Amino acid sequence: MSDTAAPAAGTVTGTVRFGSCxxxxxxxxxxxxxxxxxxxxHSERLTREMDQLQAVLCAPGDTLLTNRQPPSAFTELMRxxxxxARHLAVPGDPAEPxxxxxxxxxxxxxxxxxxxxxxxxxxxAEALARQGLAGAAPPLEAVRLVNxxxxxxxxxxxxxxxxxxxxADLRAAVEETGPCVVKDPYGVSGQGNLVLESPERxxxxxxxxxxxxxxxxxxxxxxxxxxxxxxxxxAAHLTVGPDGRVxxxxxxxxxxxxxxxxxxxxPSADLLARLERAGYRATAESVAAAAAAAGYRGPLAVDxxxxxxxxxxxxxxxxxxxxxxxxxxxxxxxxxxxxxxVDGDDWFDRLVDALDRARLLATAGRPGLLPLAAGTLAAxxxxxxxxxxxxxxxxxxxxxxxxxx
Numbered sequence: 001m002s003d004t005a006a007p008a009a010g011t012v013t014g015t016v017r018f019g020s021c022x023x024x025x026x027x028x029x030x031x032x033x034x035x036x037x038x039x040x041x042h043s044e045r046l047t048r049e050m051d052q053l054q055a056v057l058c059a060p061g062d063t064l065l066t067n068r069q070p071p072s073a074f075t076e077l078m079r080x081x082x083x084x085a086r087h088l089a090v091p092g093d094p095a096e097p098x099x100x101x102x103x104x105x106x107x108x109x110x111x112x113x114x115x116x117x118x119x120x121x122x123x124x125a126e127a128l129a130r131q132g133l134a135g136a137a138p139p140l141e142a143v144r145l146v147n148x149x150x151x152x153x154x155x156x157x158x159x160x161x162x163x164x165x166x167x168a169d170l171r172a173a174v175e176e177t178g179p180c181v182v183k184d185p186y187g188v189s190g191q192g193n194l195v196l197e198s199p200e201r202x203x204x205x206x207x208x209x210x211x212x213x214x215x216x217x218x219x220x221x222x223x224x225x226x227x228x229x230x231x232x233x234x235a236a237h238l239t240v241g242p243d244g245r246v247x248x249x250x251x252x253x254x255x256x257x258x259x260x261x262x263x264x265x266x267p268s269a270d271l272l273a274r275l276e277r278a279g280y281r282a283t284a285e286s287v288a289a290a291a292a293a294a295g296y297r298g299p300l301a302v303d304x305x306x307x308x309x310x311x312x313x314x315x316x317x318x319x320x321x322x323x324x325x326x327x328x329x330x331x332x333x334x335x336x337x338x339x340x341x342v343d344g345d346d347w348f349d350r351l352v353d354a355l356d357r358a359r360l361l362a363t364a365g366r367p368g369l370l371p372l373a374a375g376t377l378a379a380x381x382x383x384x385x386x387x388x389x390x391x392x393x394x395x396x397x398x399x400x401x402x403x404x405x
Contacts, residue, residue, distance in 0.1 A: 018065035019118025020097045021050040023321050026121045027144045028186040033218035035184050035194045036208050046383050049375025058085030065090050073349045074374040082364035099123030103130050119321035142295030146320045148185040149223045159313035161225035179227040193259050229308040236284035236302040237329045246288040252329050263336040264328035283314045296320050334388040341405045342382040348374040354400050367392040
């Protein structure tokens, strides 16, 4: 399903945006062996609140359905910045995914509106049908397939790595590759990756996987990639339309801290020129075409990098869903993710007041800084997603944040 598709005249009165942002965890088959990791319940909670990021994609007449009701200050802020929409909490137990809740509980006034889910998950198609929303979700199995790093790797692009499905296969790939990163097929943003730079680390992973296989009959499926020294991270943003045609939107620089996402910005002219010489757009479009051939429809990003030695790695992985980077691309703005100490339930309100007093807050027609979610700002440490609109300078934000803590 394409966000850019025009609805039939007379049948749609706006767009409904909704969706869980923990898509990778929901796509992941339960029988796959895991990489060693510690659960972080606080991060899981904040991820559930990231659905508020979709507010800046809304227009007047649209409806945003979120895991929890945003504070009134957030709705007022979005309206003052030109993103007016109705904000509603999804009925049902907040511990349940919003798709399942929408499939079980009708929301008055949505019938006939266009559907724009963040990602297509188990329950999305049922939610569209229950709410009477216009549009059709692509097959769930196609969505799961193209979001797997296994699928991306098997496209065979340079530097994308090697798929391994057993312990002997893993050891052979690591010994052949040298220093490498082992990736879960459905890992995301710093999670589901393990760097191997010594025999001891490989032995540690082998012991862990052996326990996974012996204790619960888990199936090994991992991607082994050379440990690149990144120079620039970036992503191509595209949409696969309902007819399977690929639509190009552009390239965004990705701001990473190691493997963790920290924002998105406009690419430099030098990077764009280099990518044009390398035929990067055609490569990214071929990936989207392959996703279309597999049955996928909707937004898609191709993650890529250049390395410190000048190598272009054109296809690292695919995100066939919306993402903060896609949202930044549609805003034509810099997006930053800052990890901030939060000391109370009113922290978002105080942040907005502080930005307004400092004349840094973006409003309709005025450049500035725009907080993109309130629910992700929960004690003790929150995720501050921020759009830098127009020619605003984000540097004065730091002292504002220091005064809030």
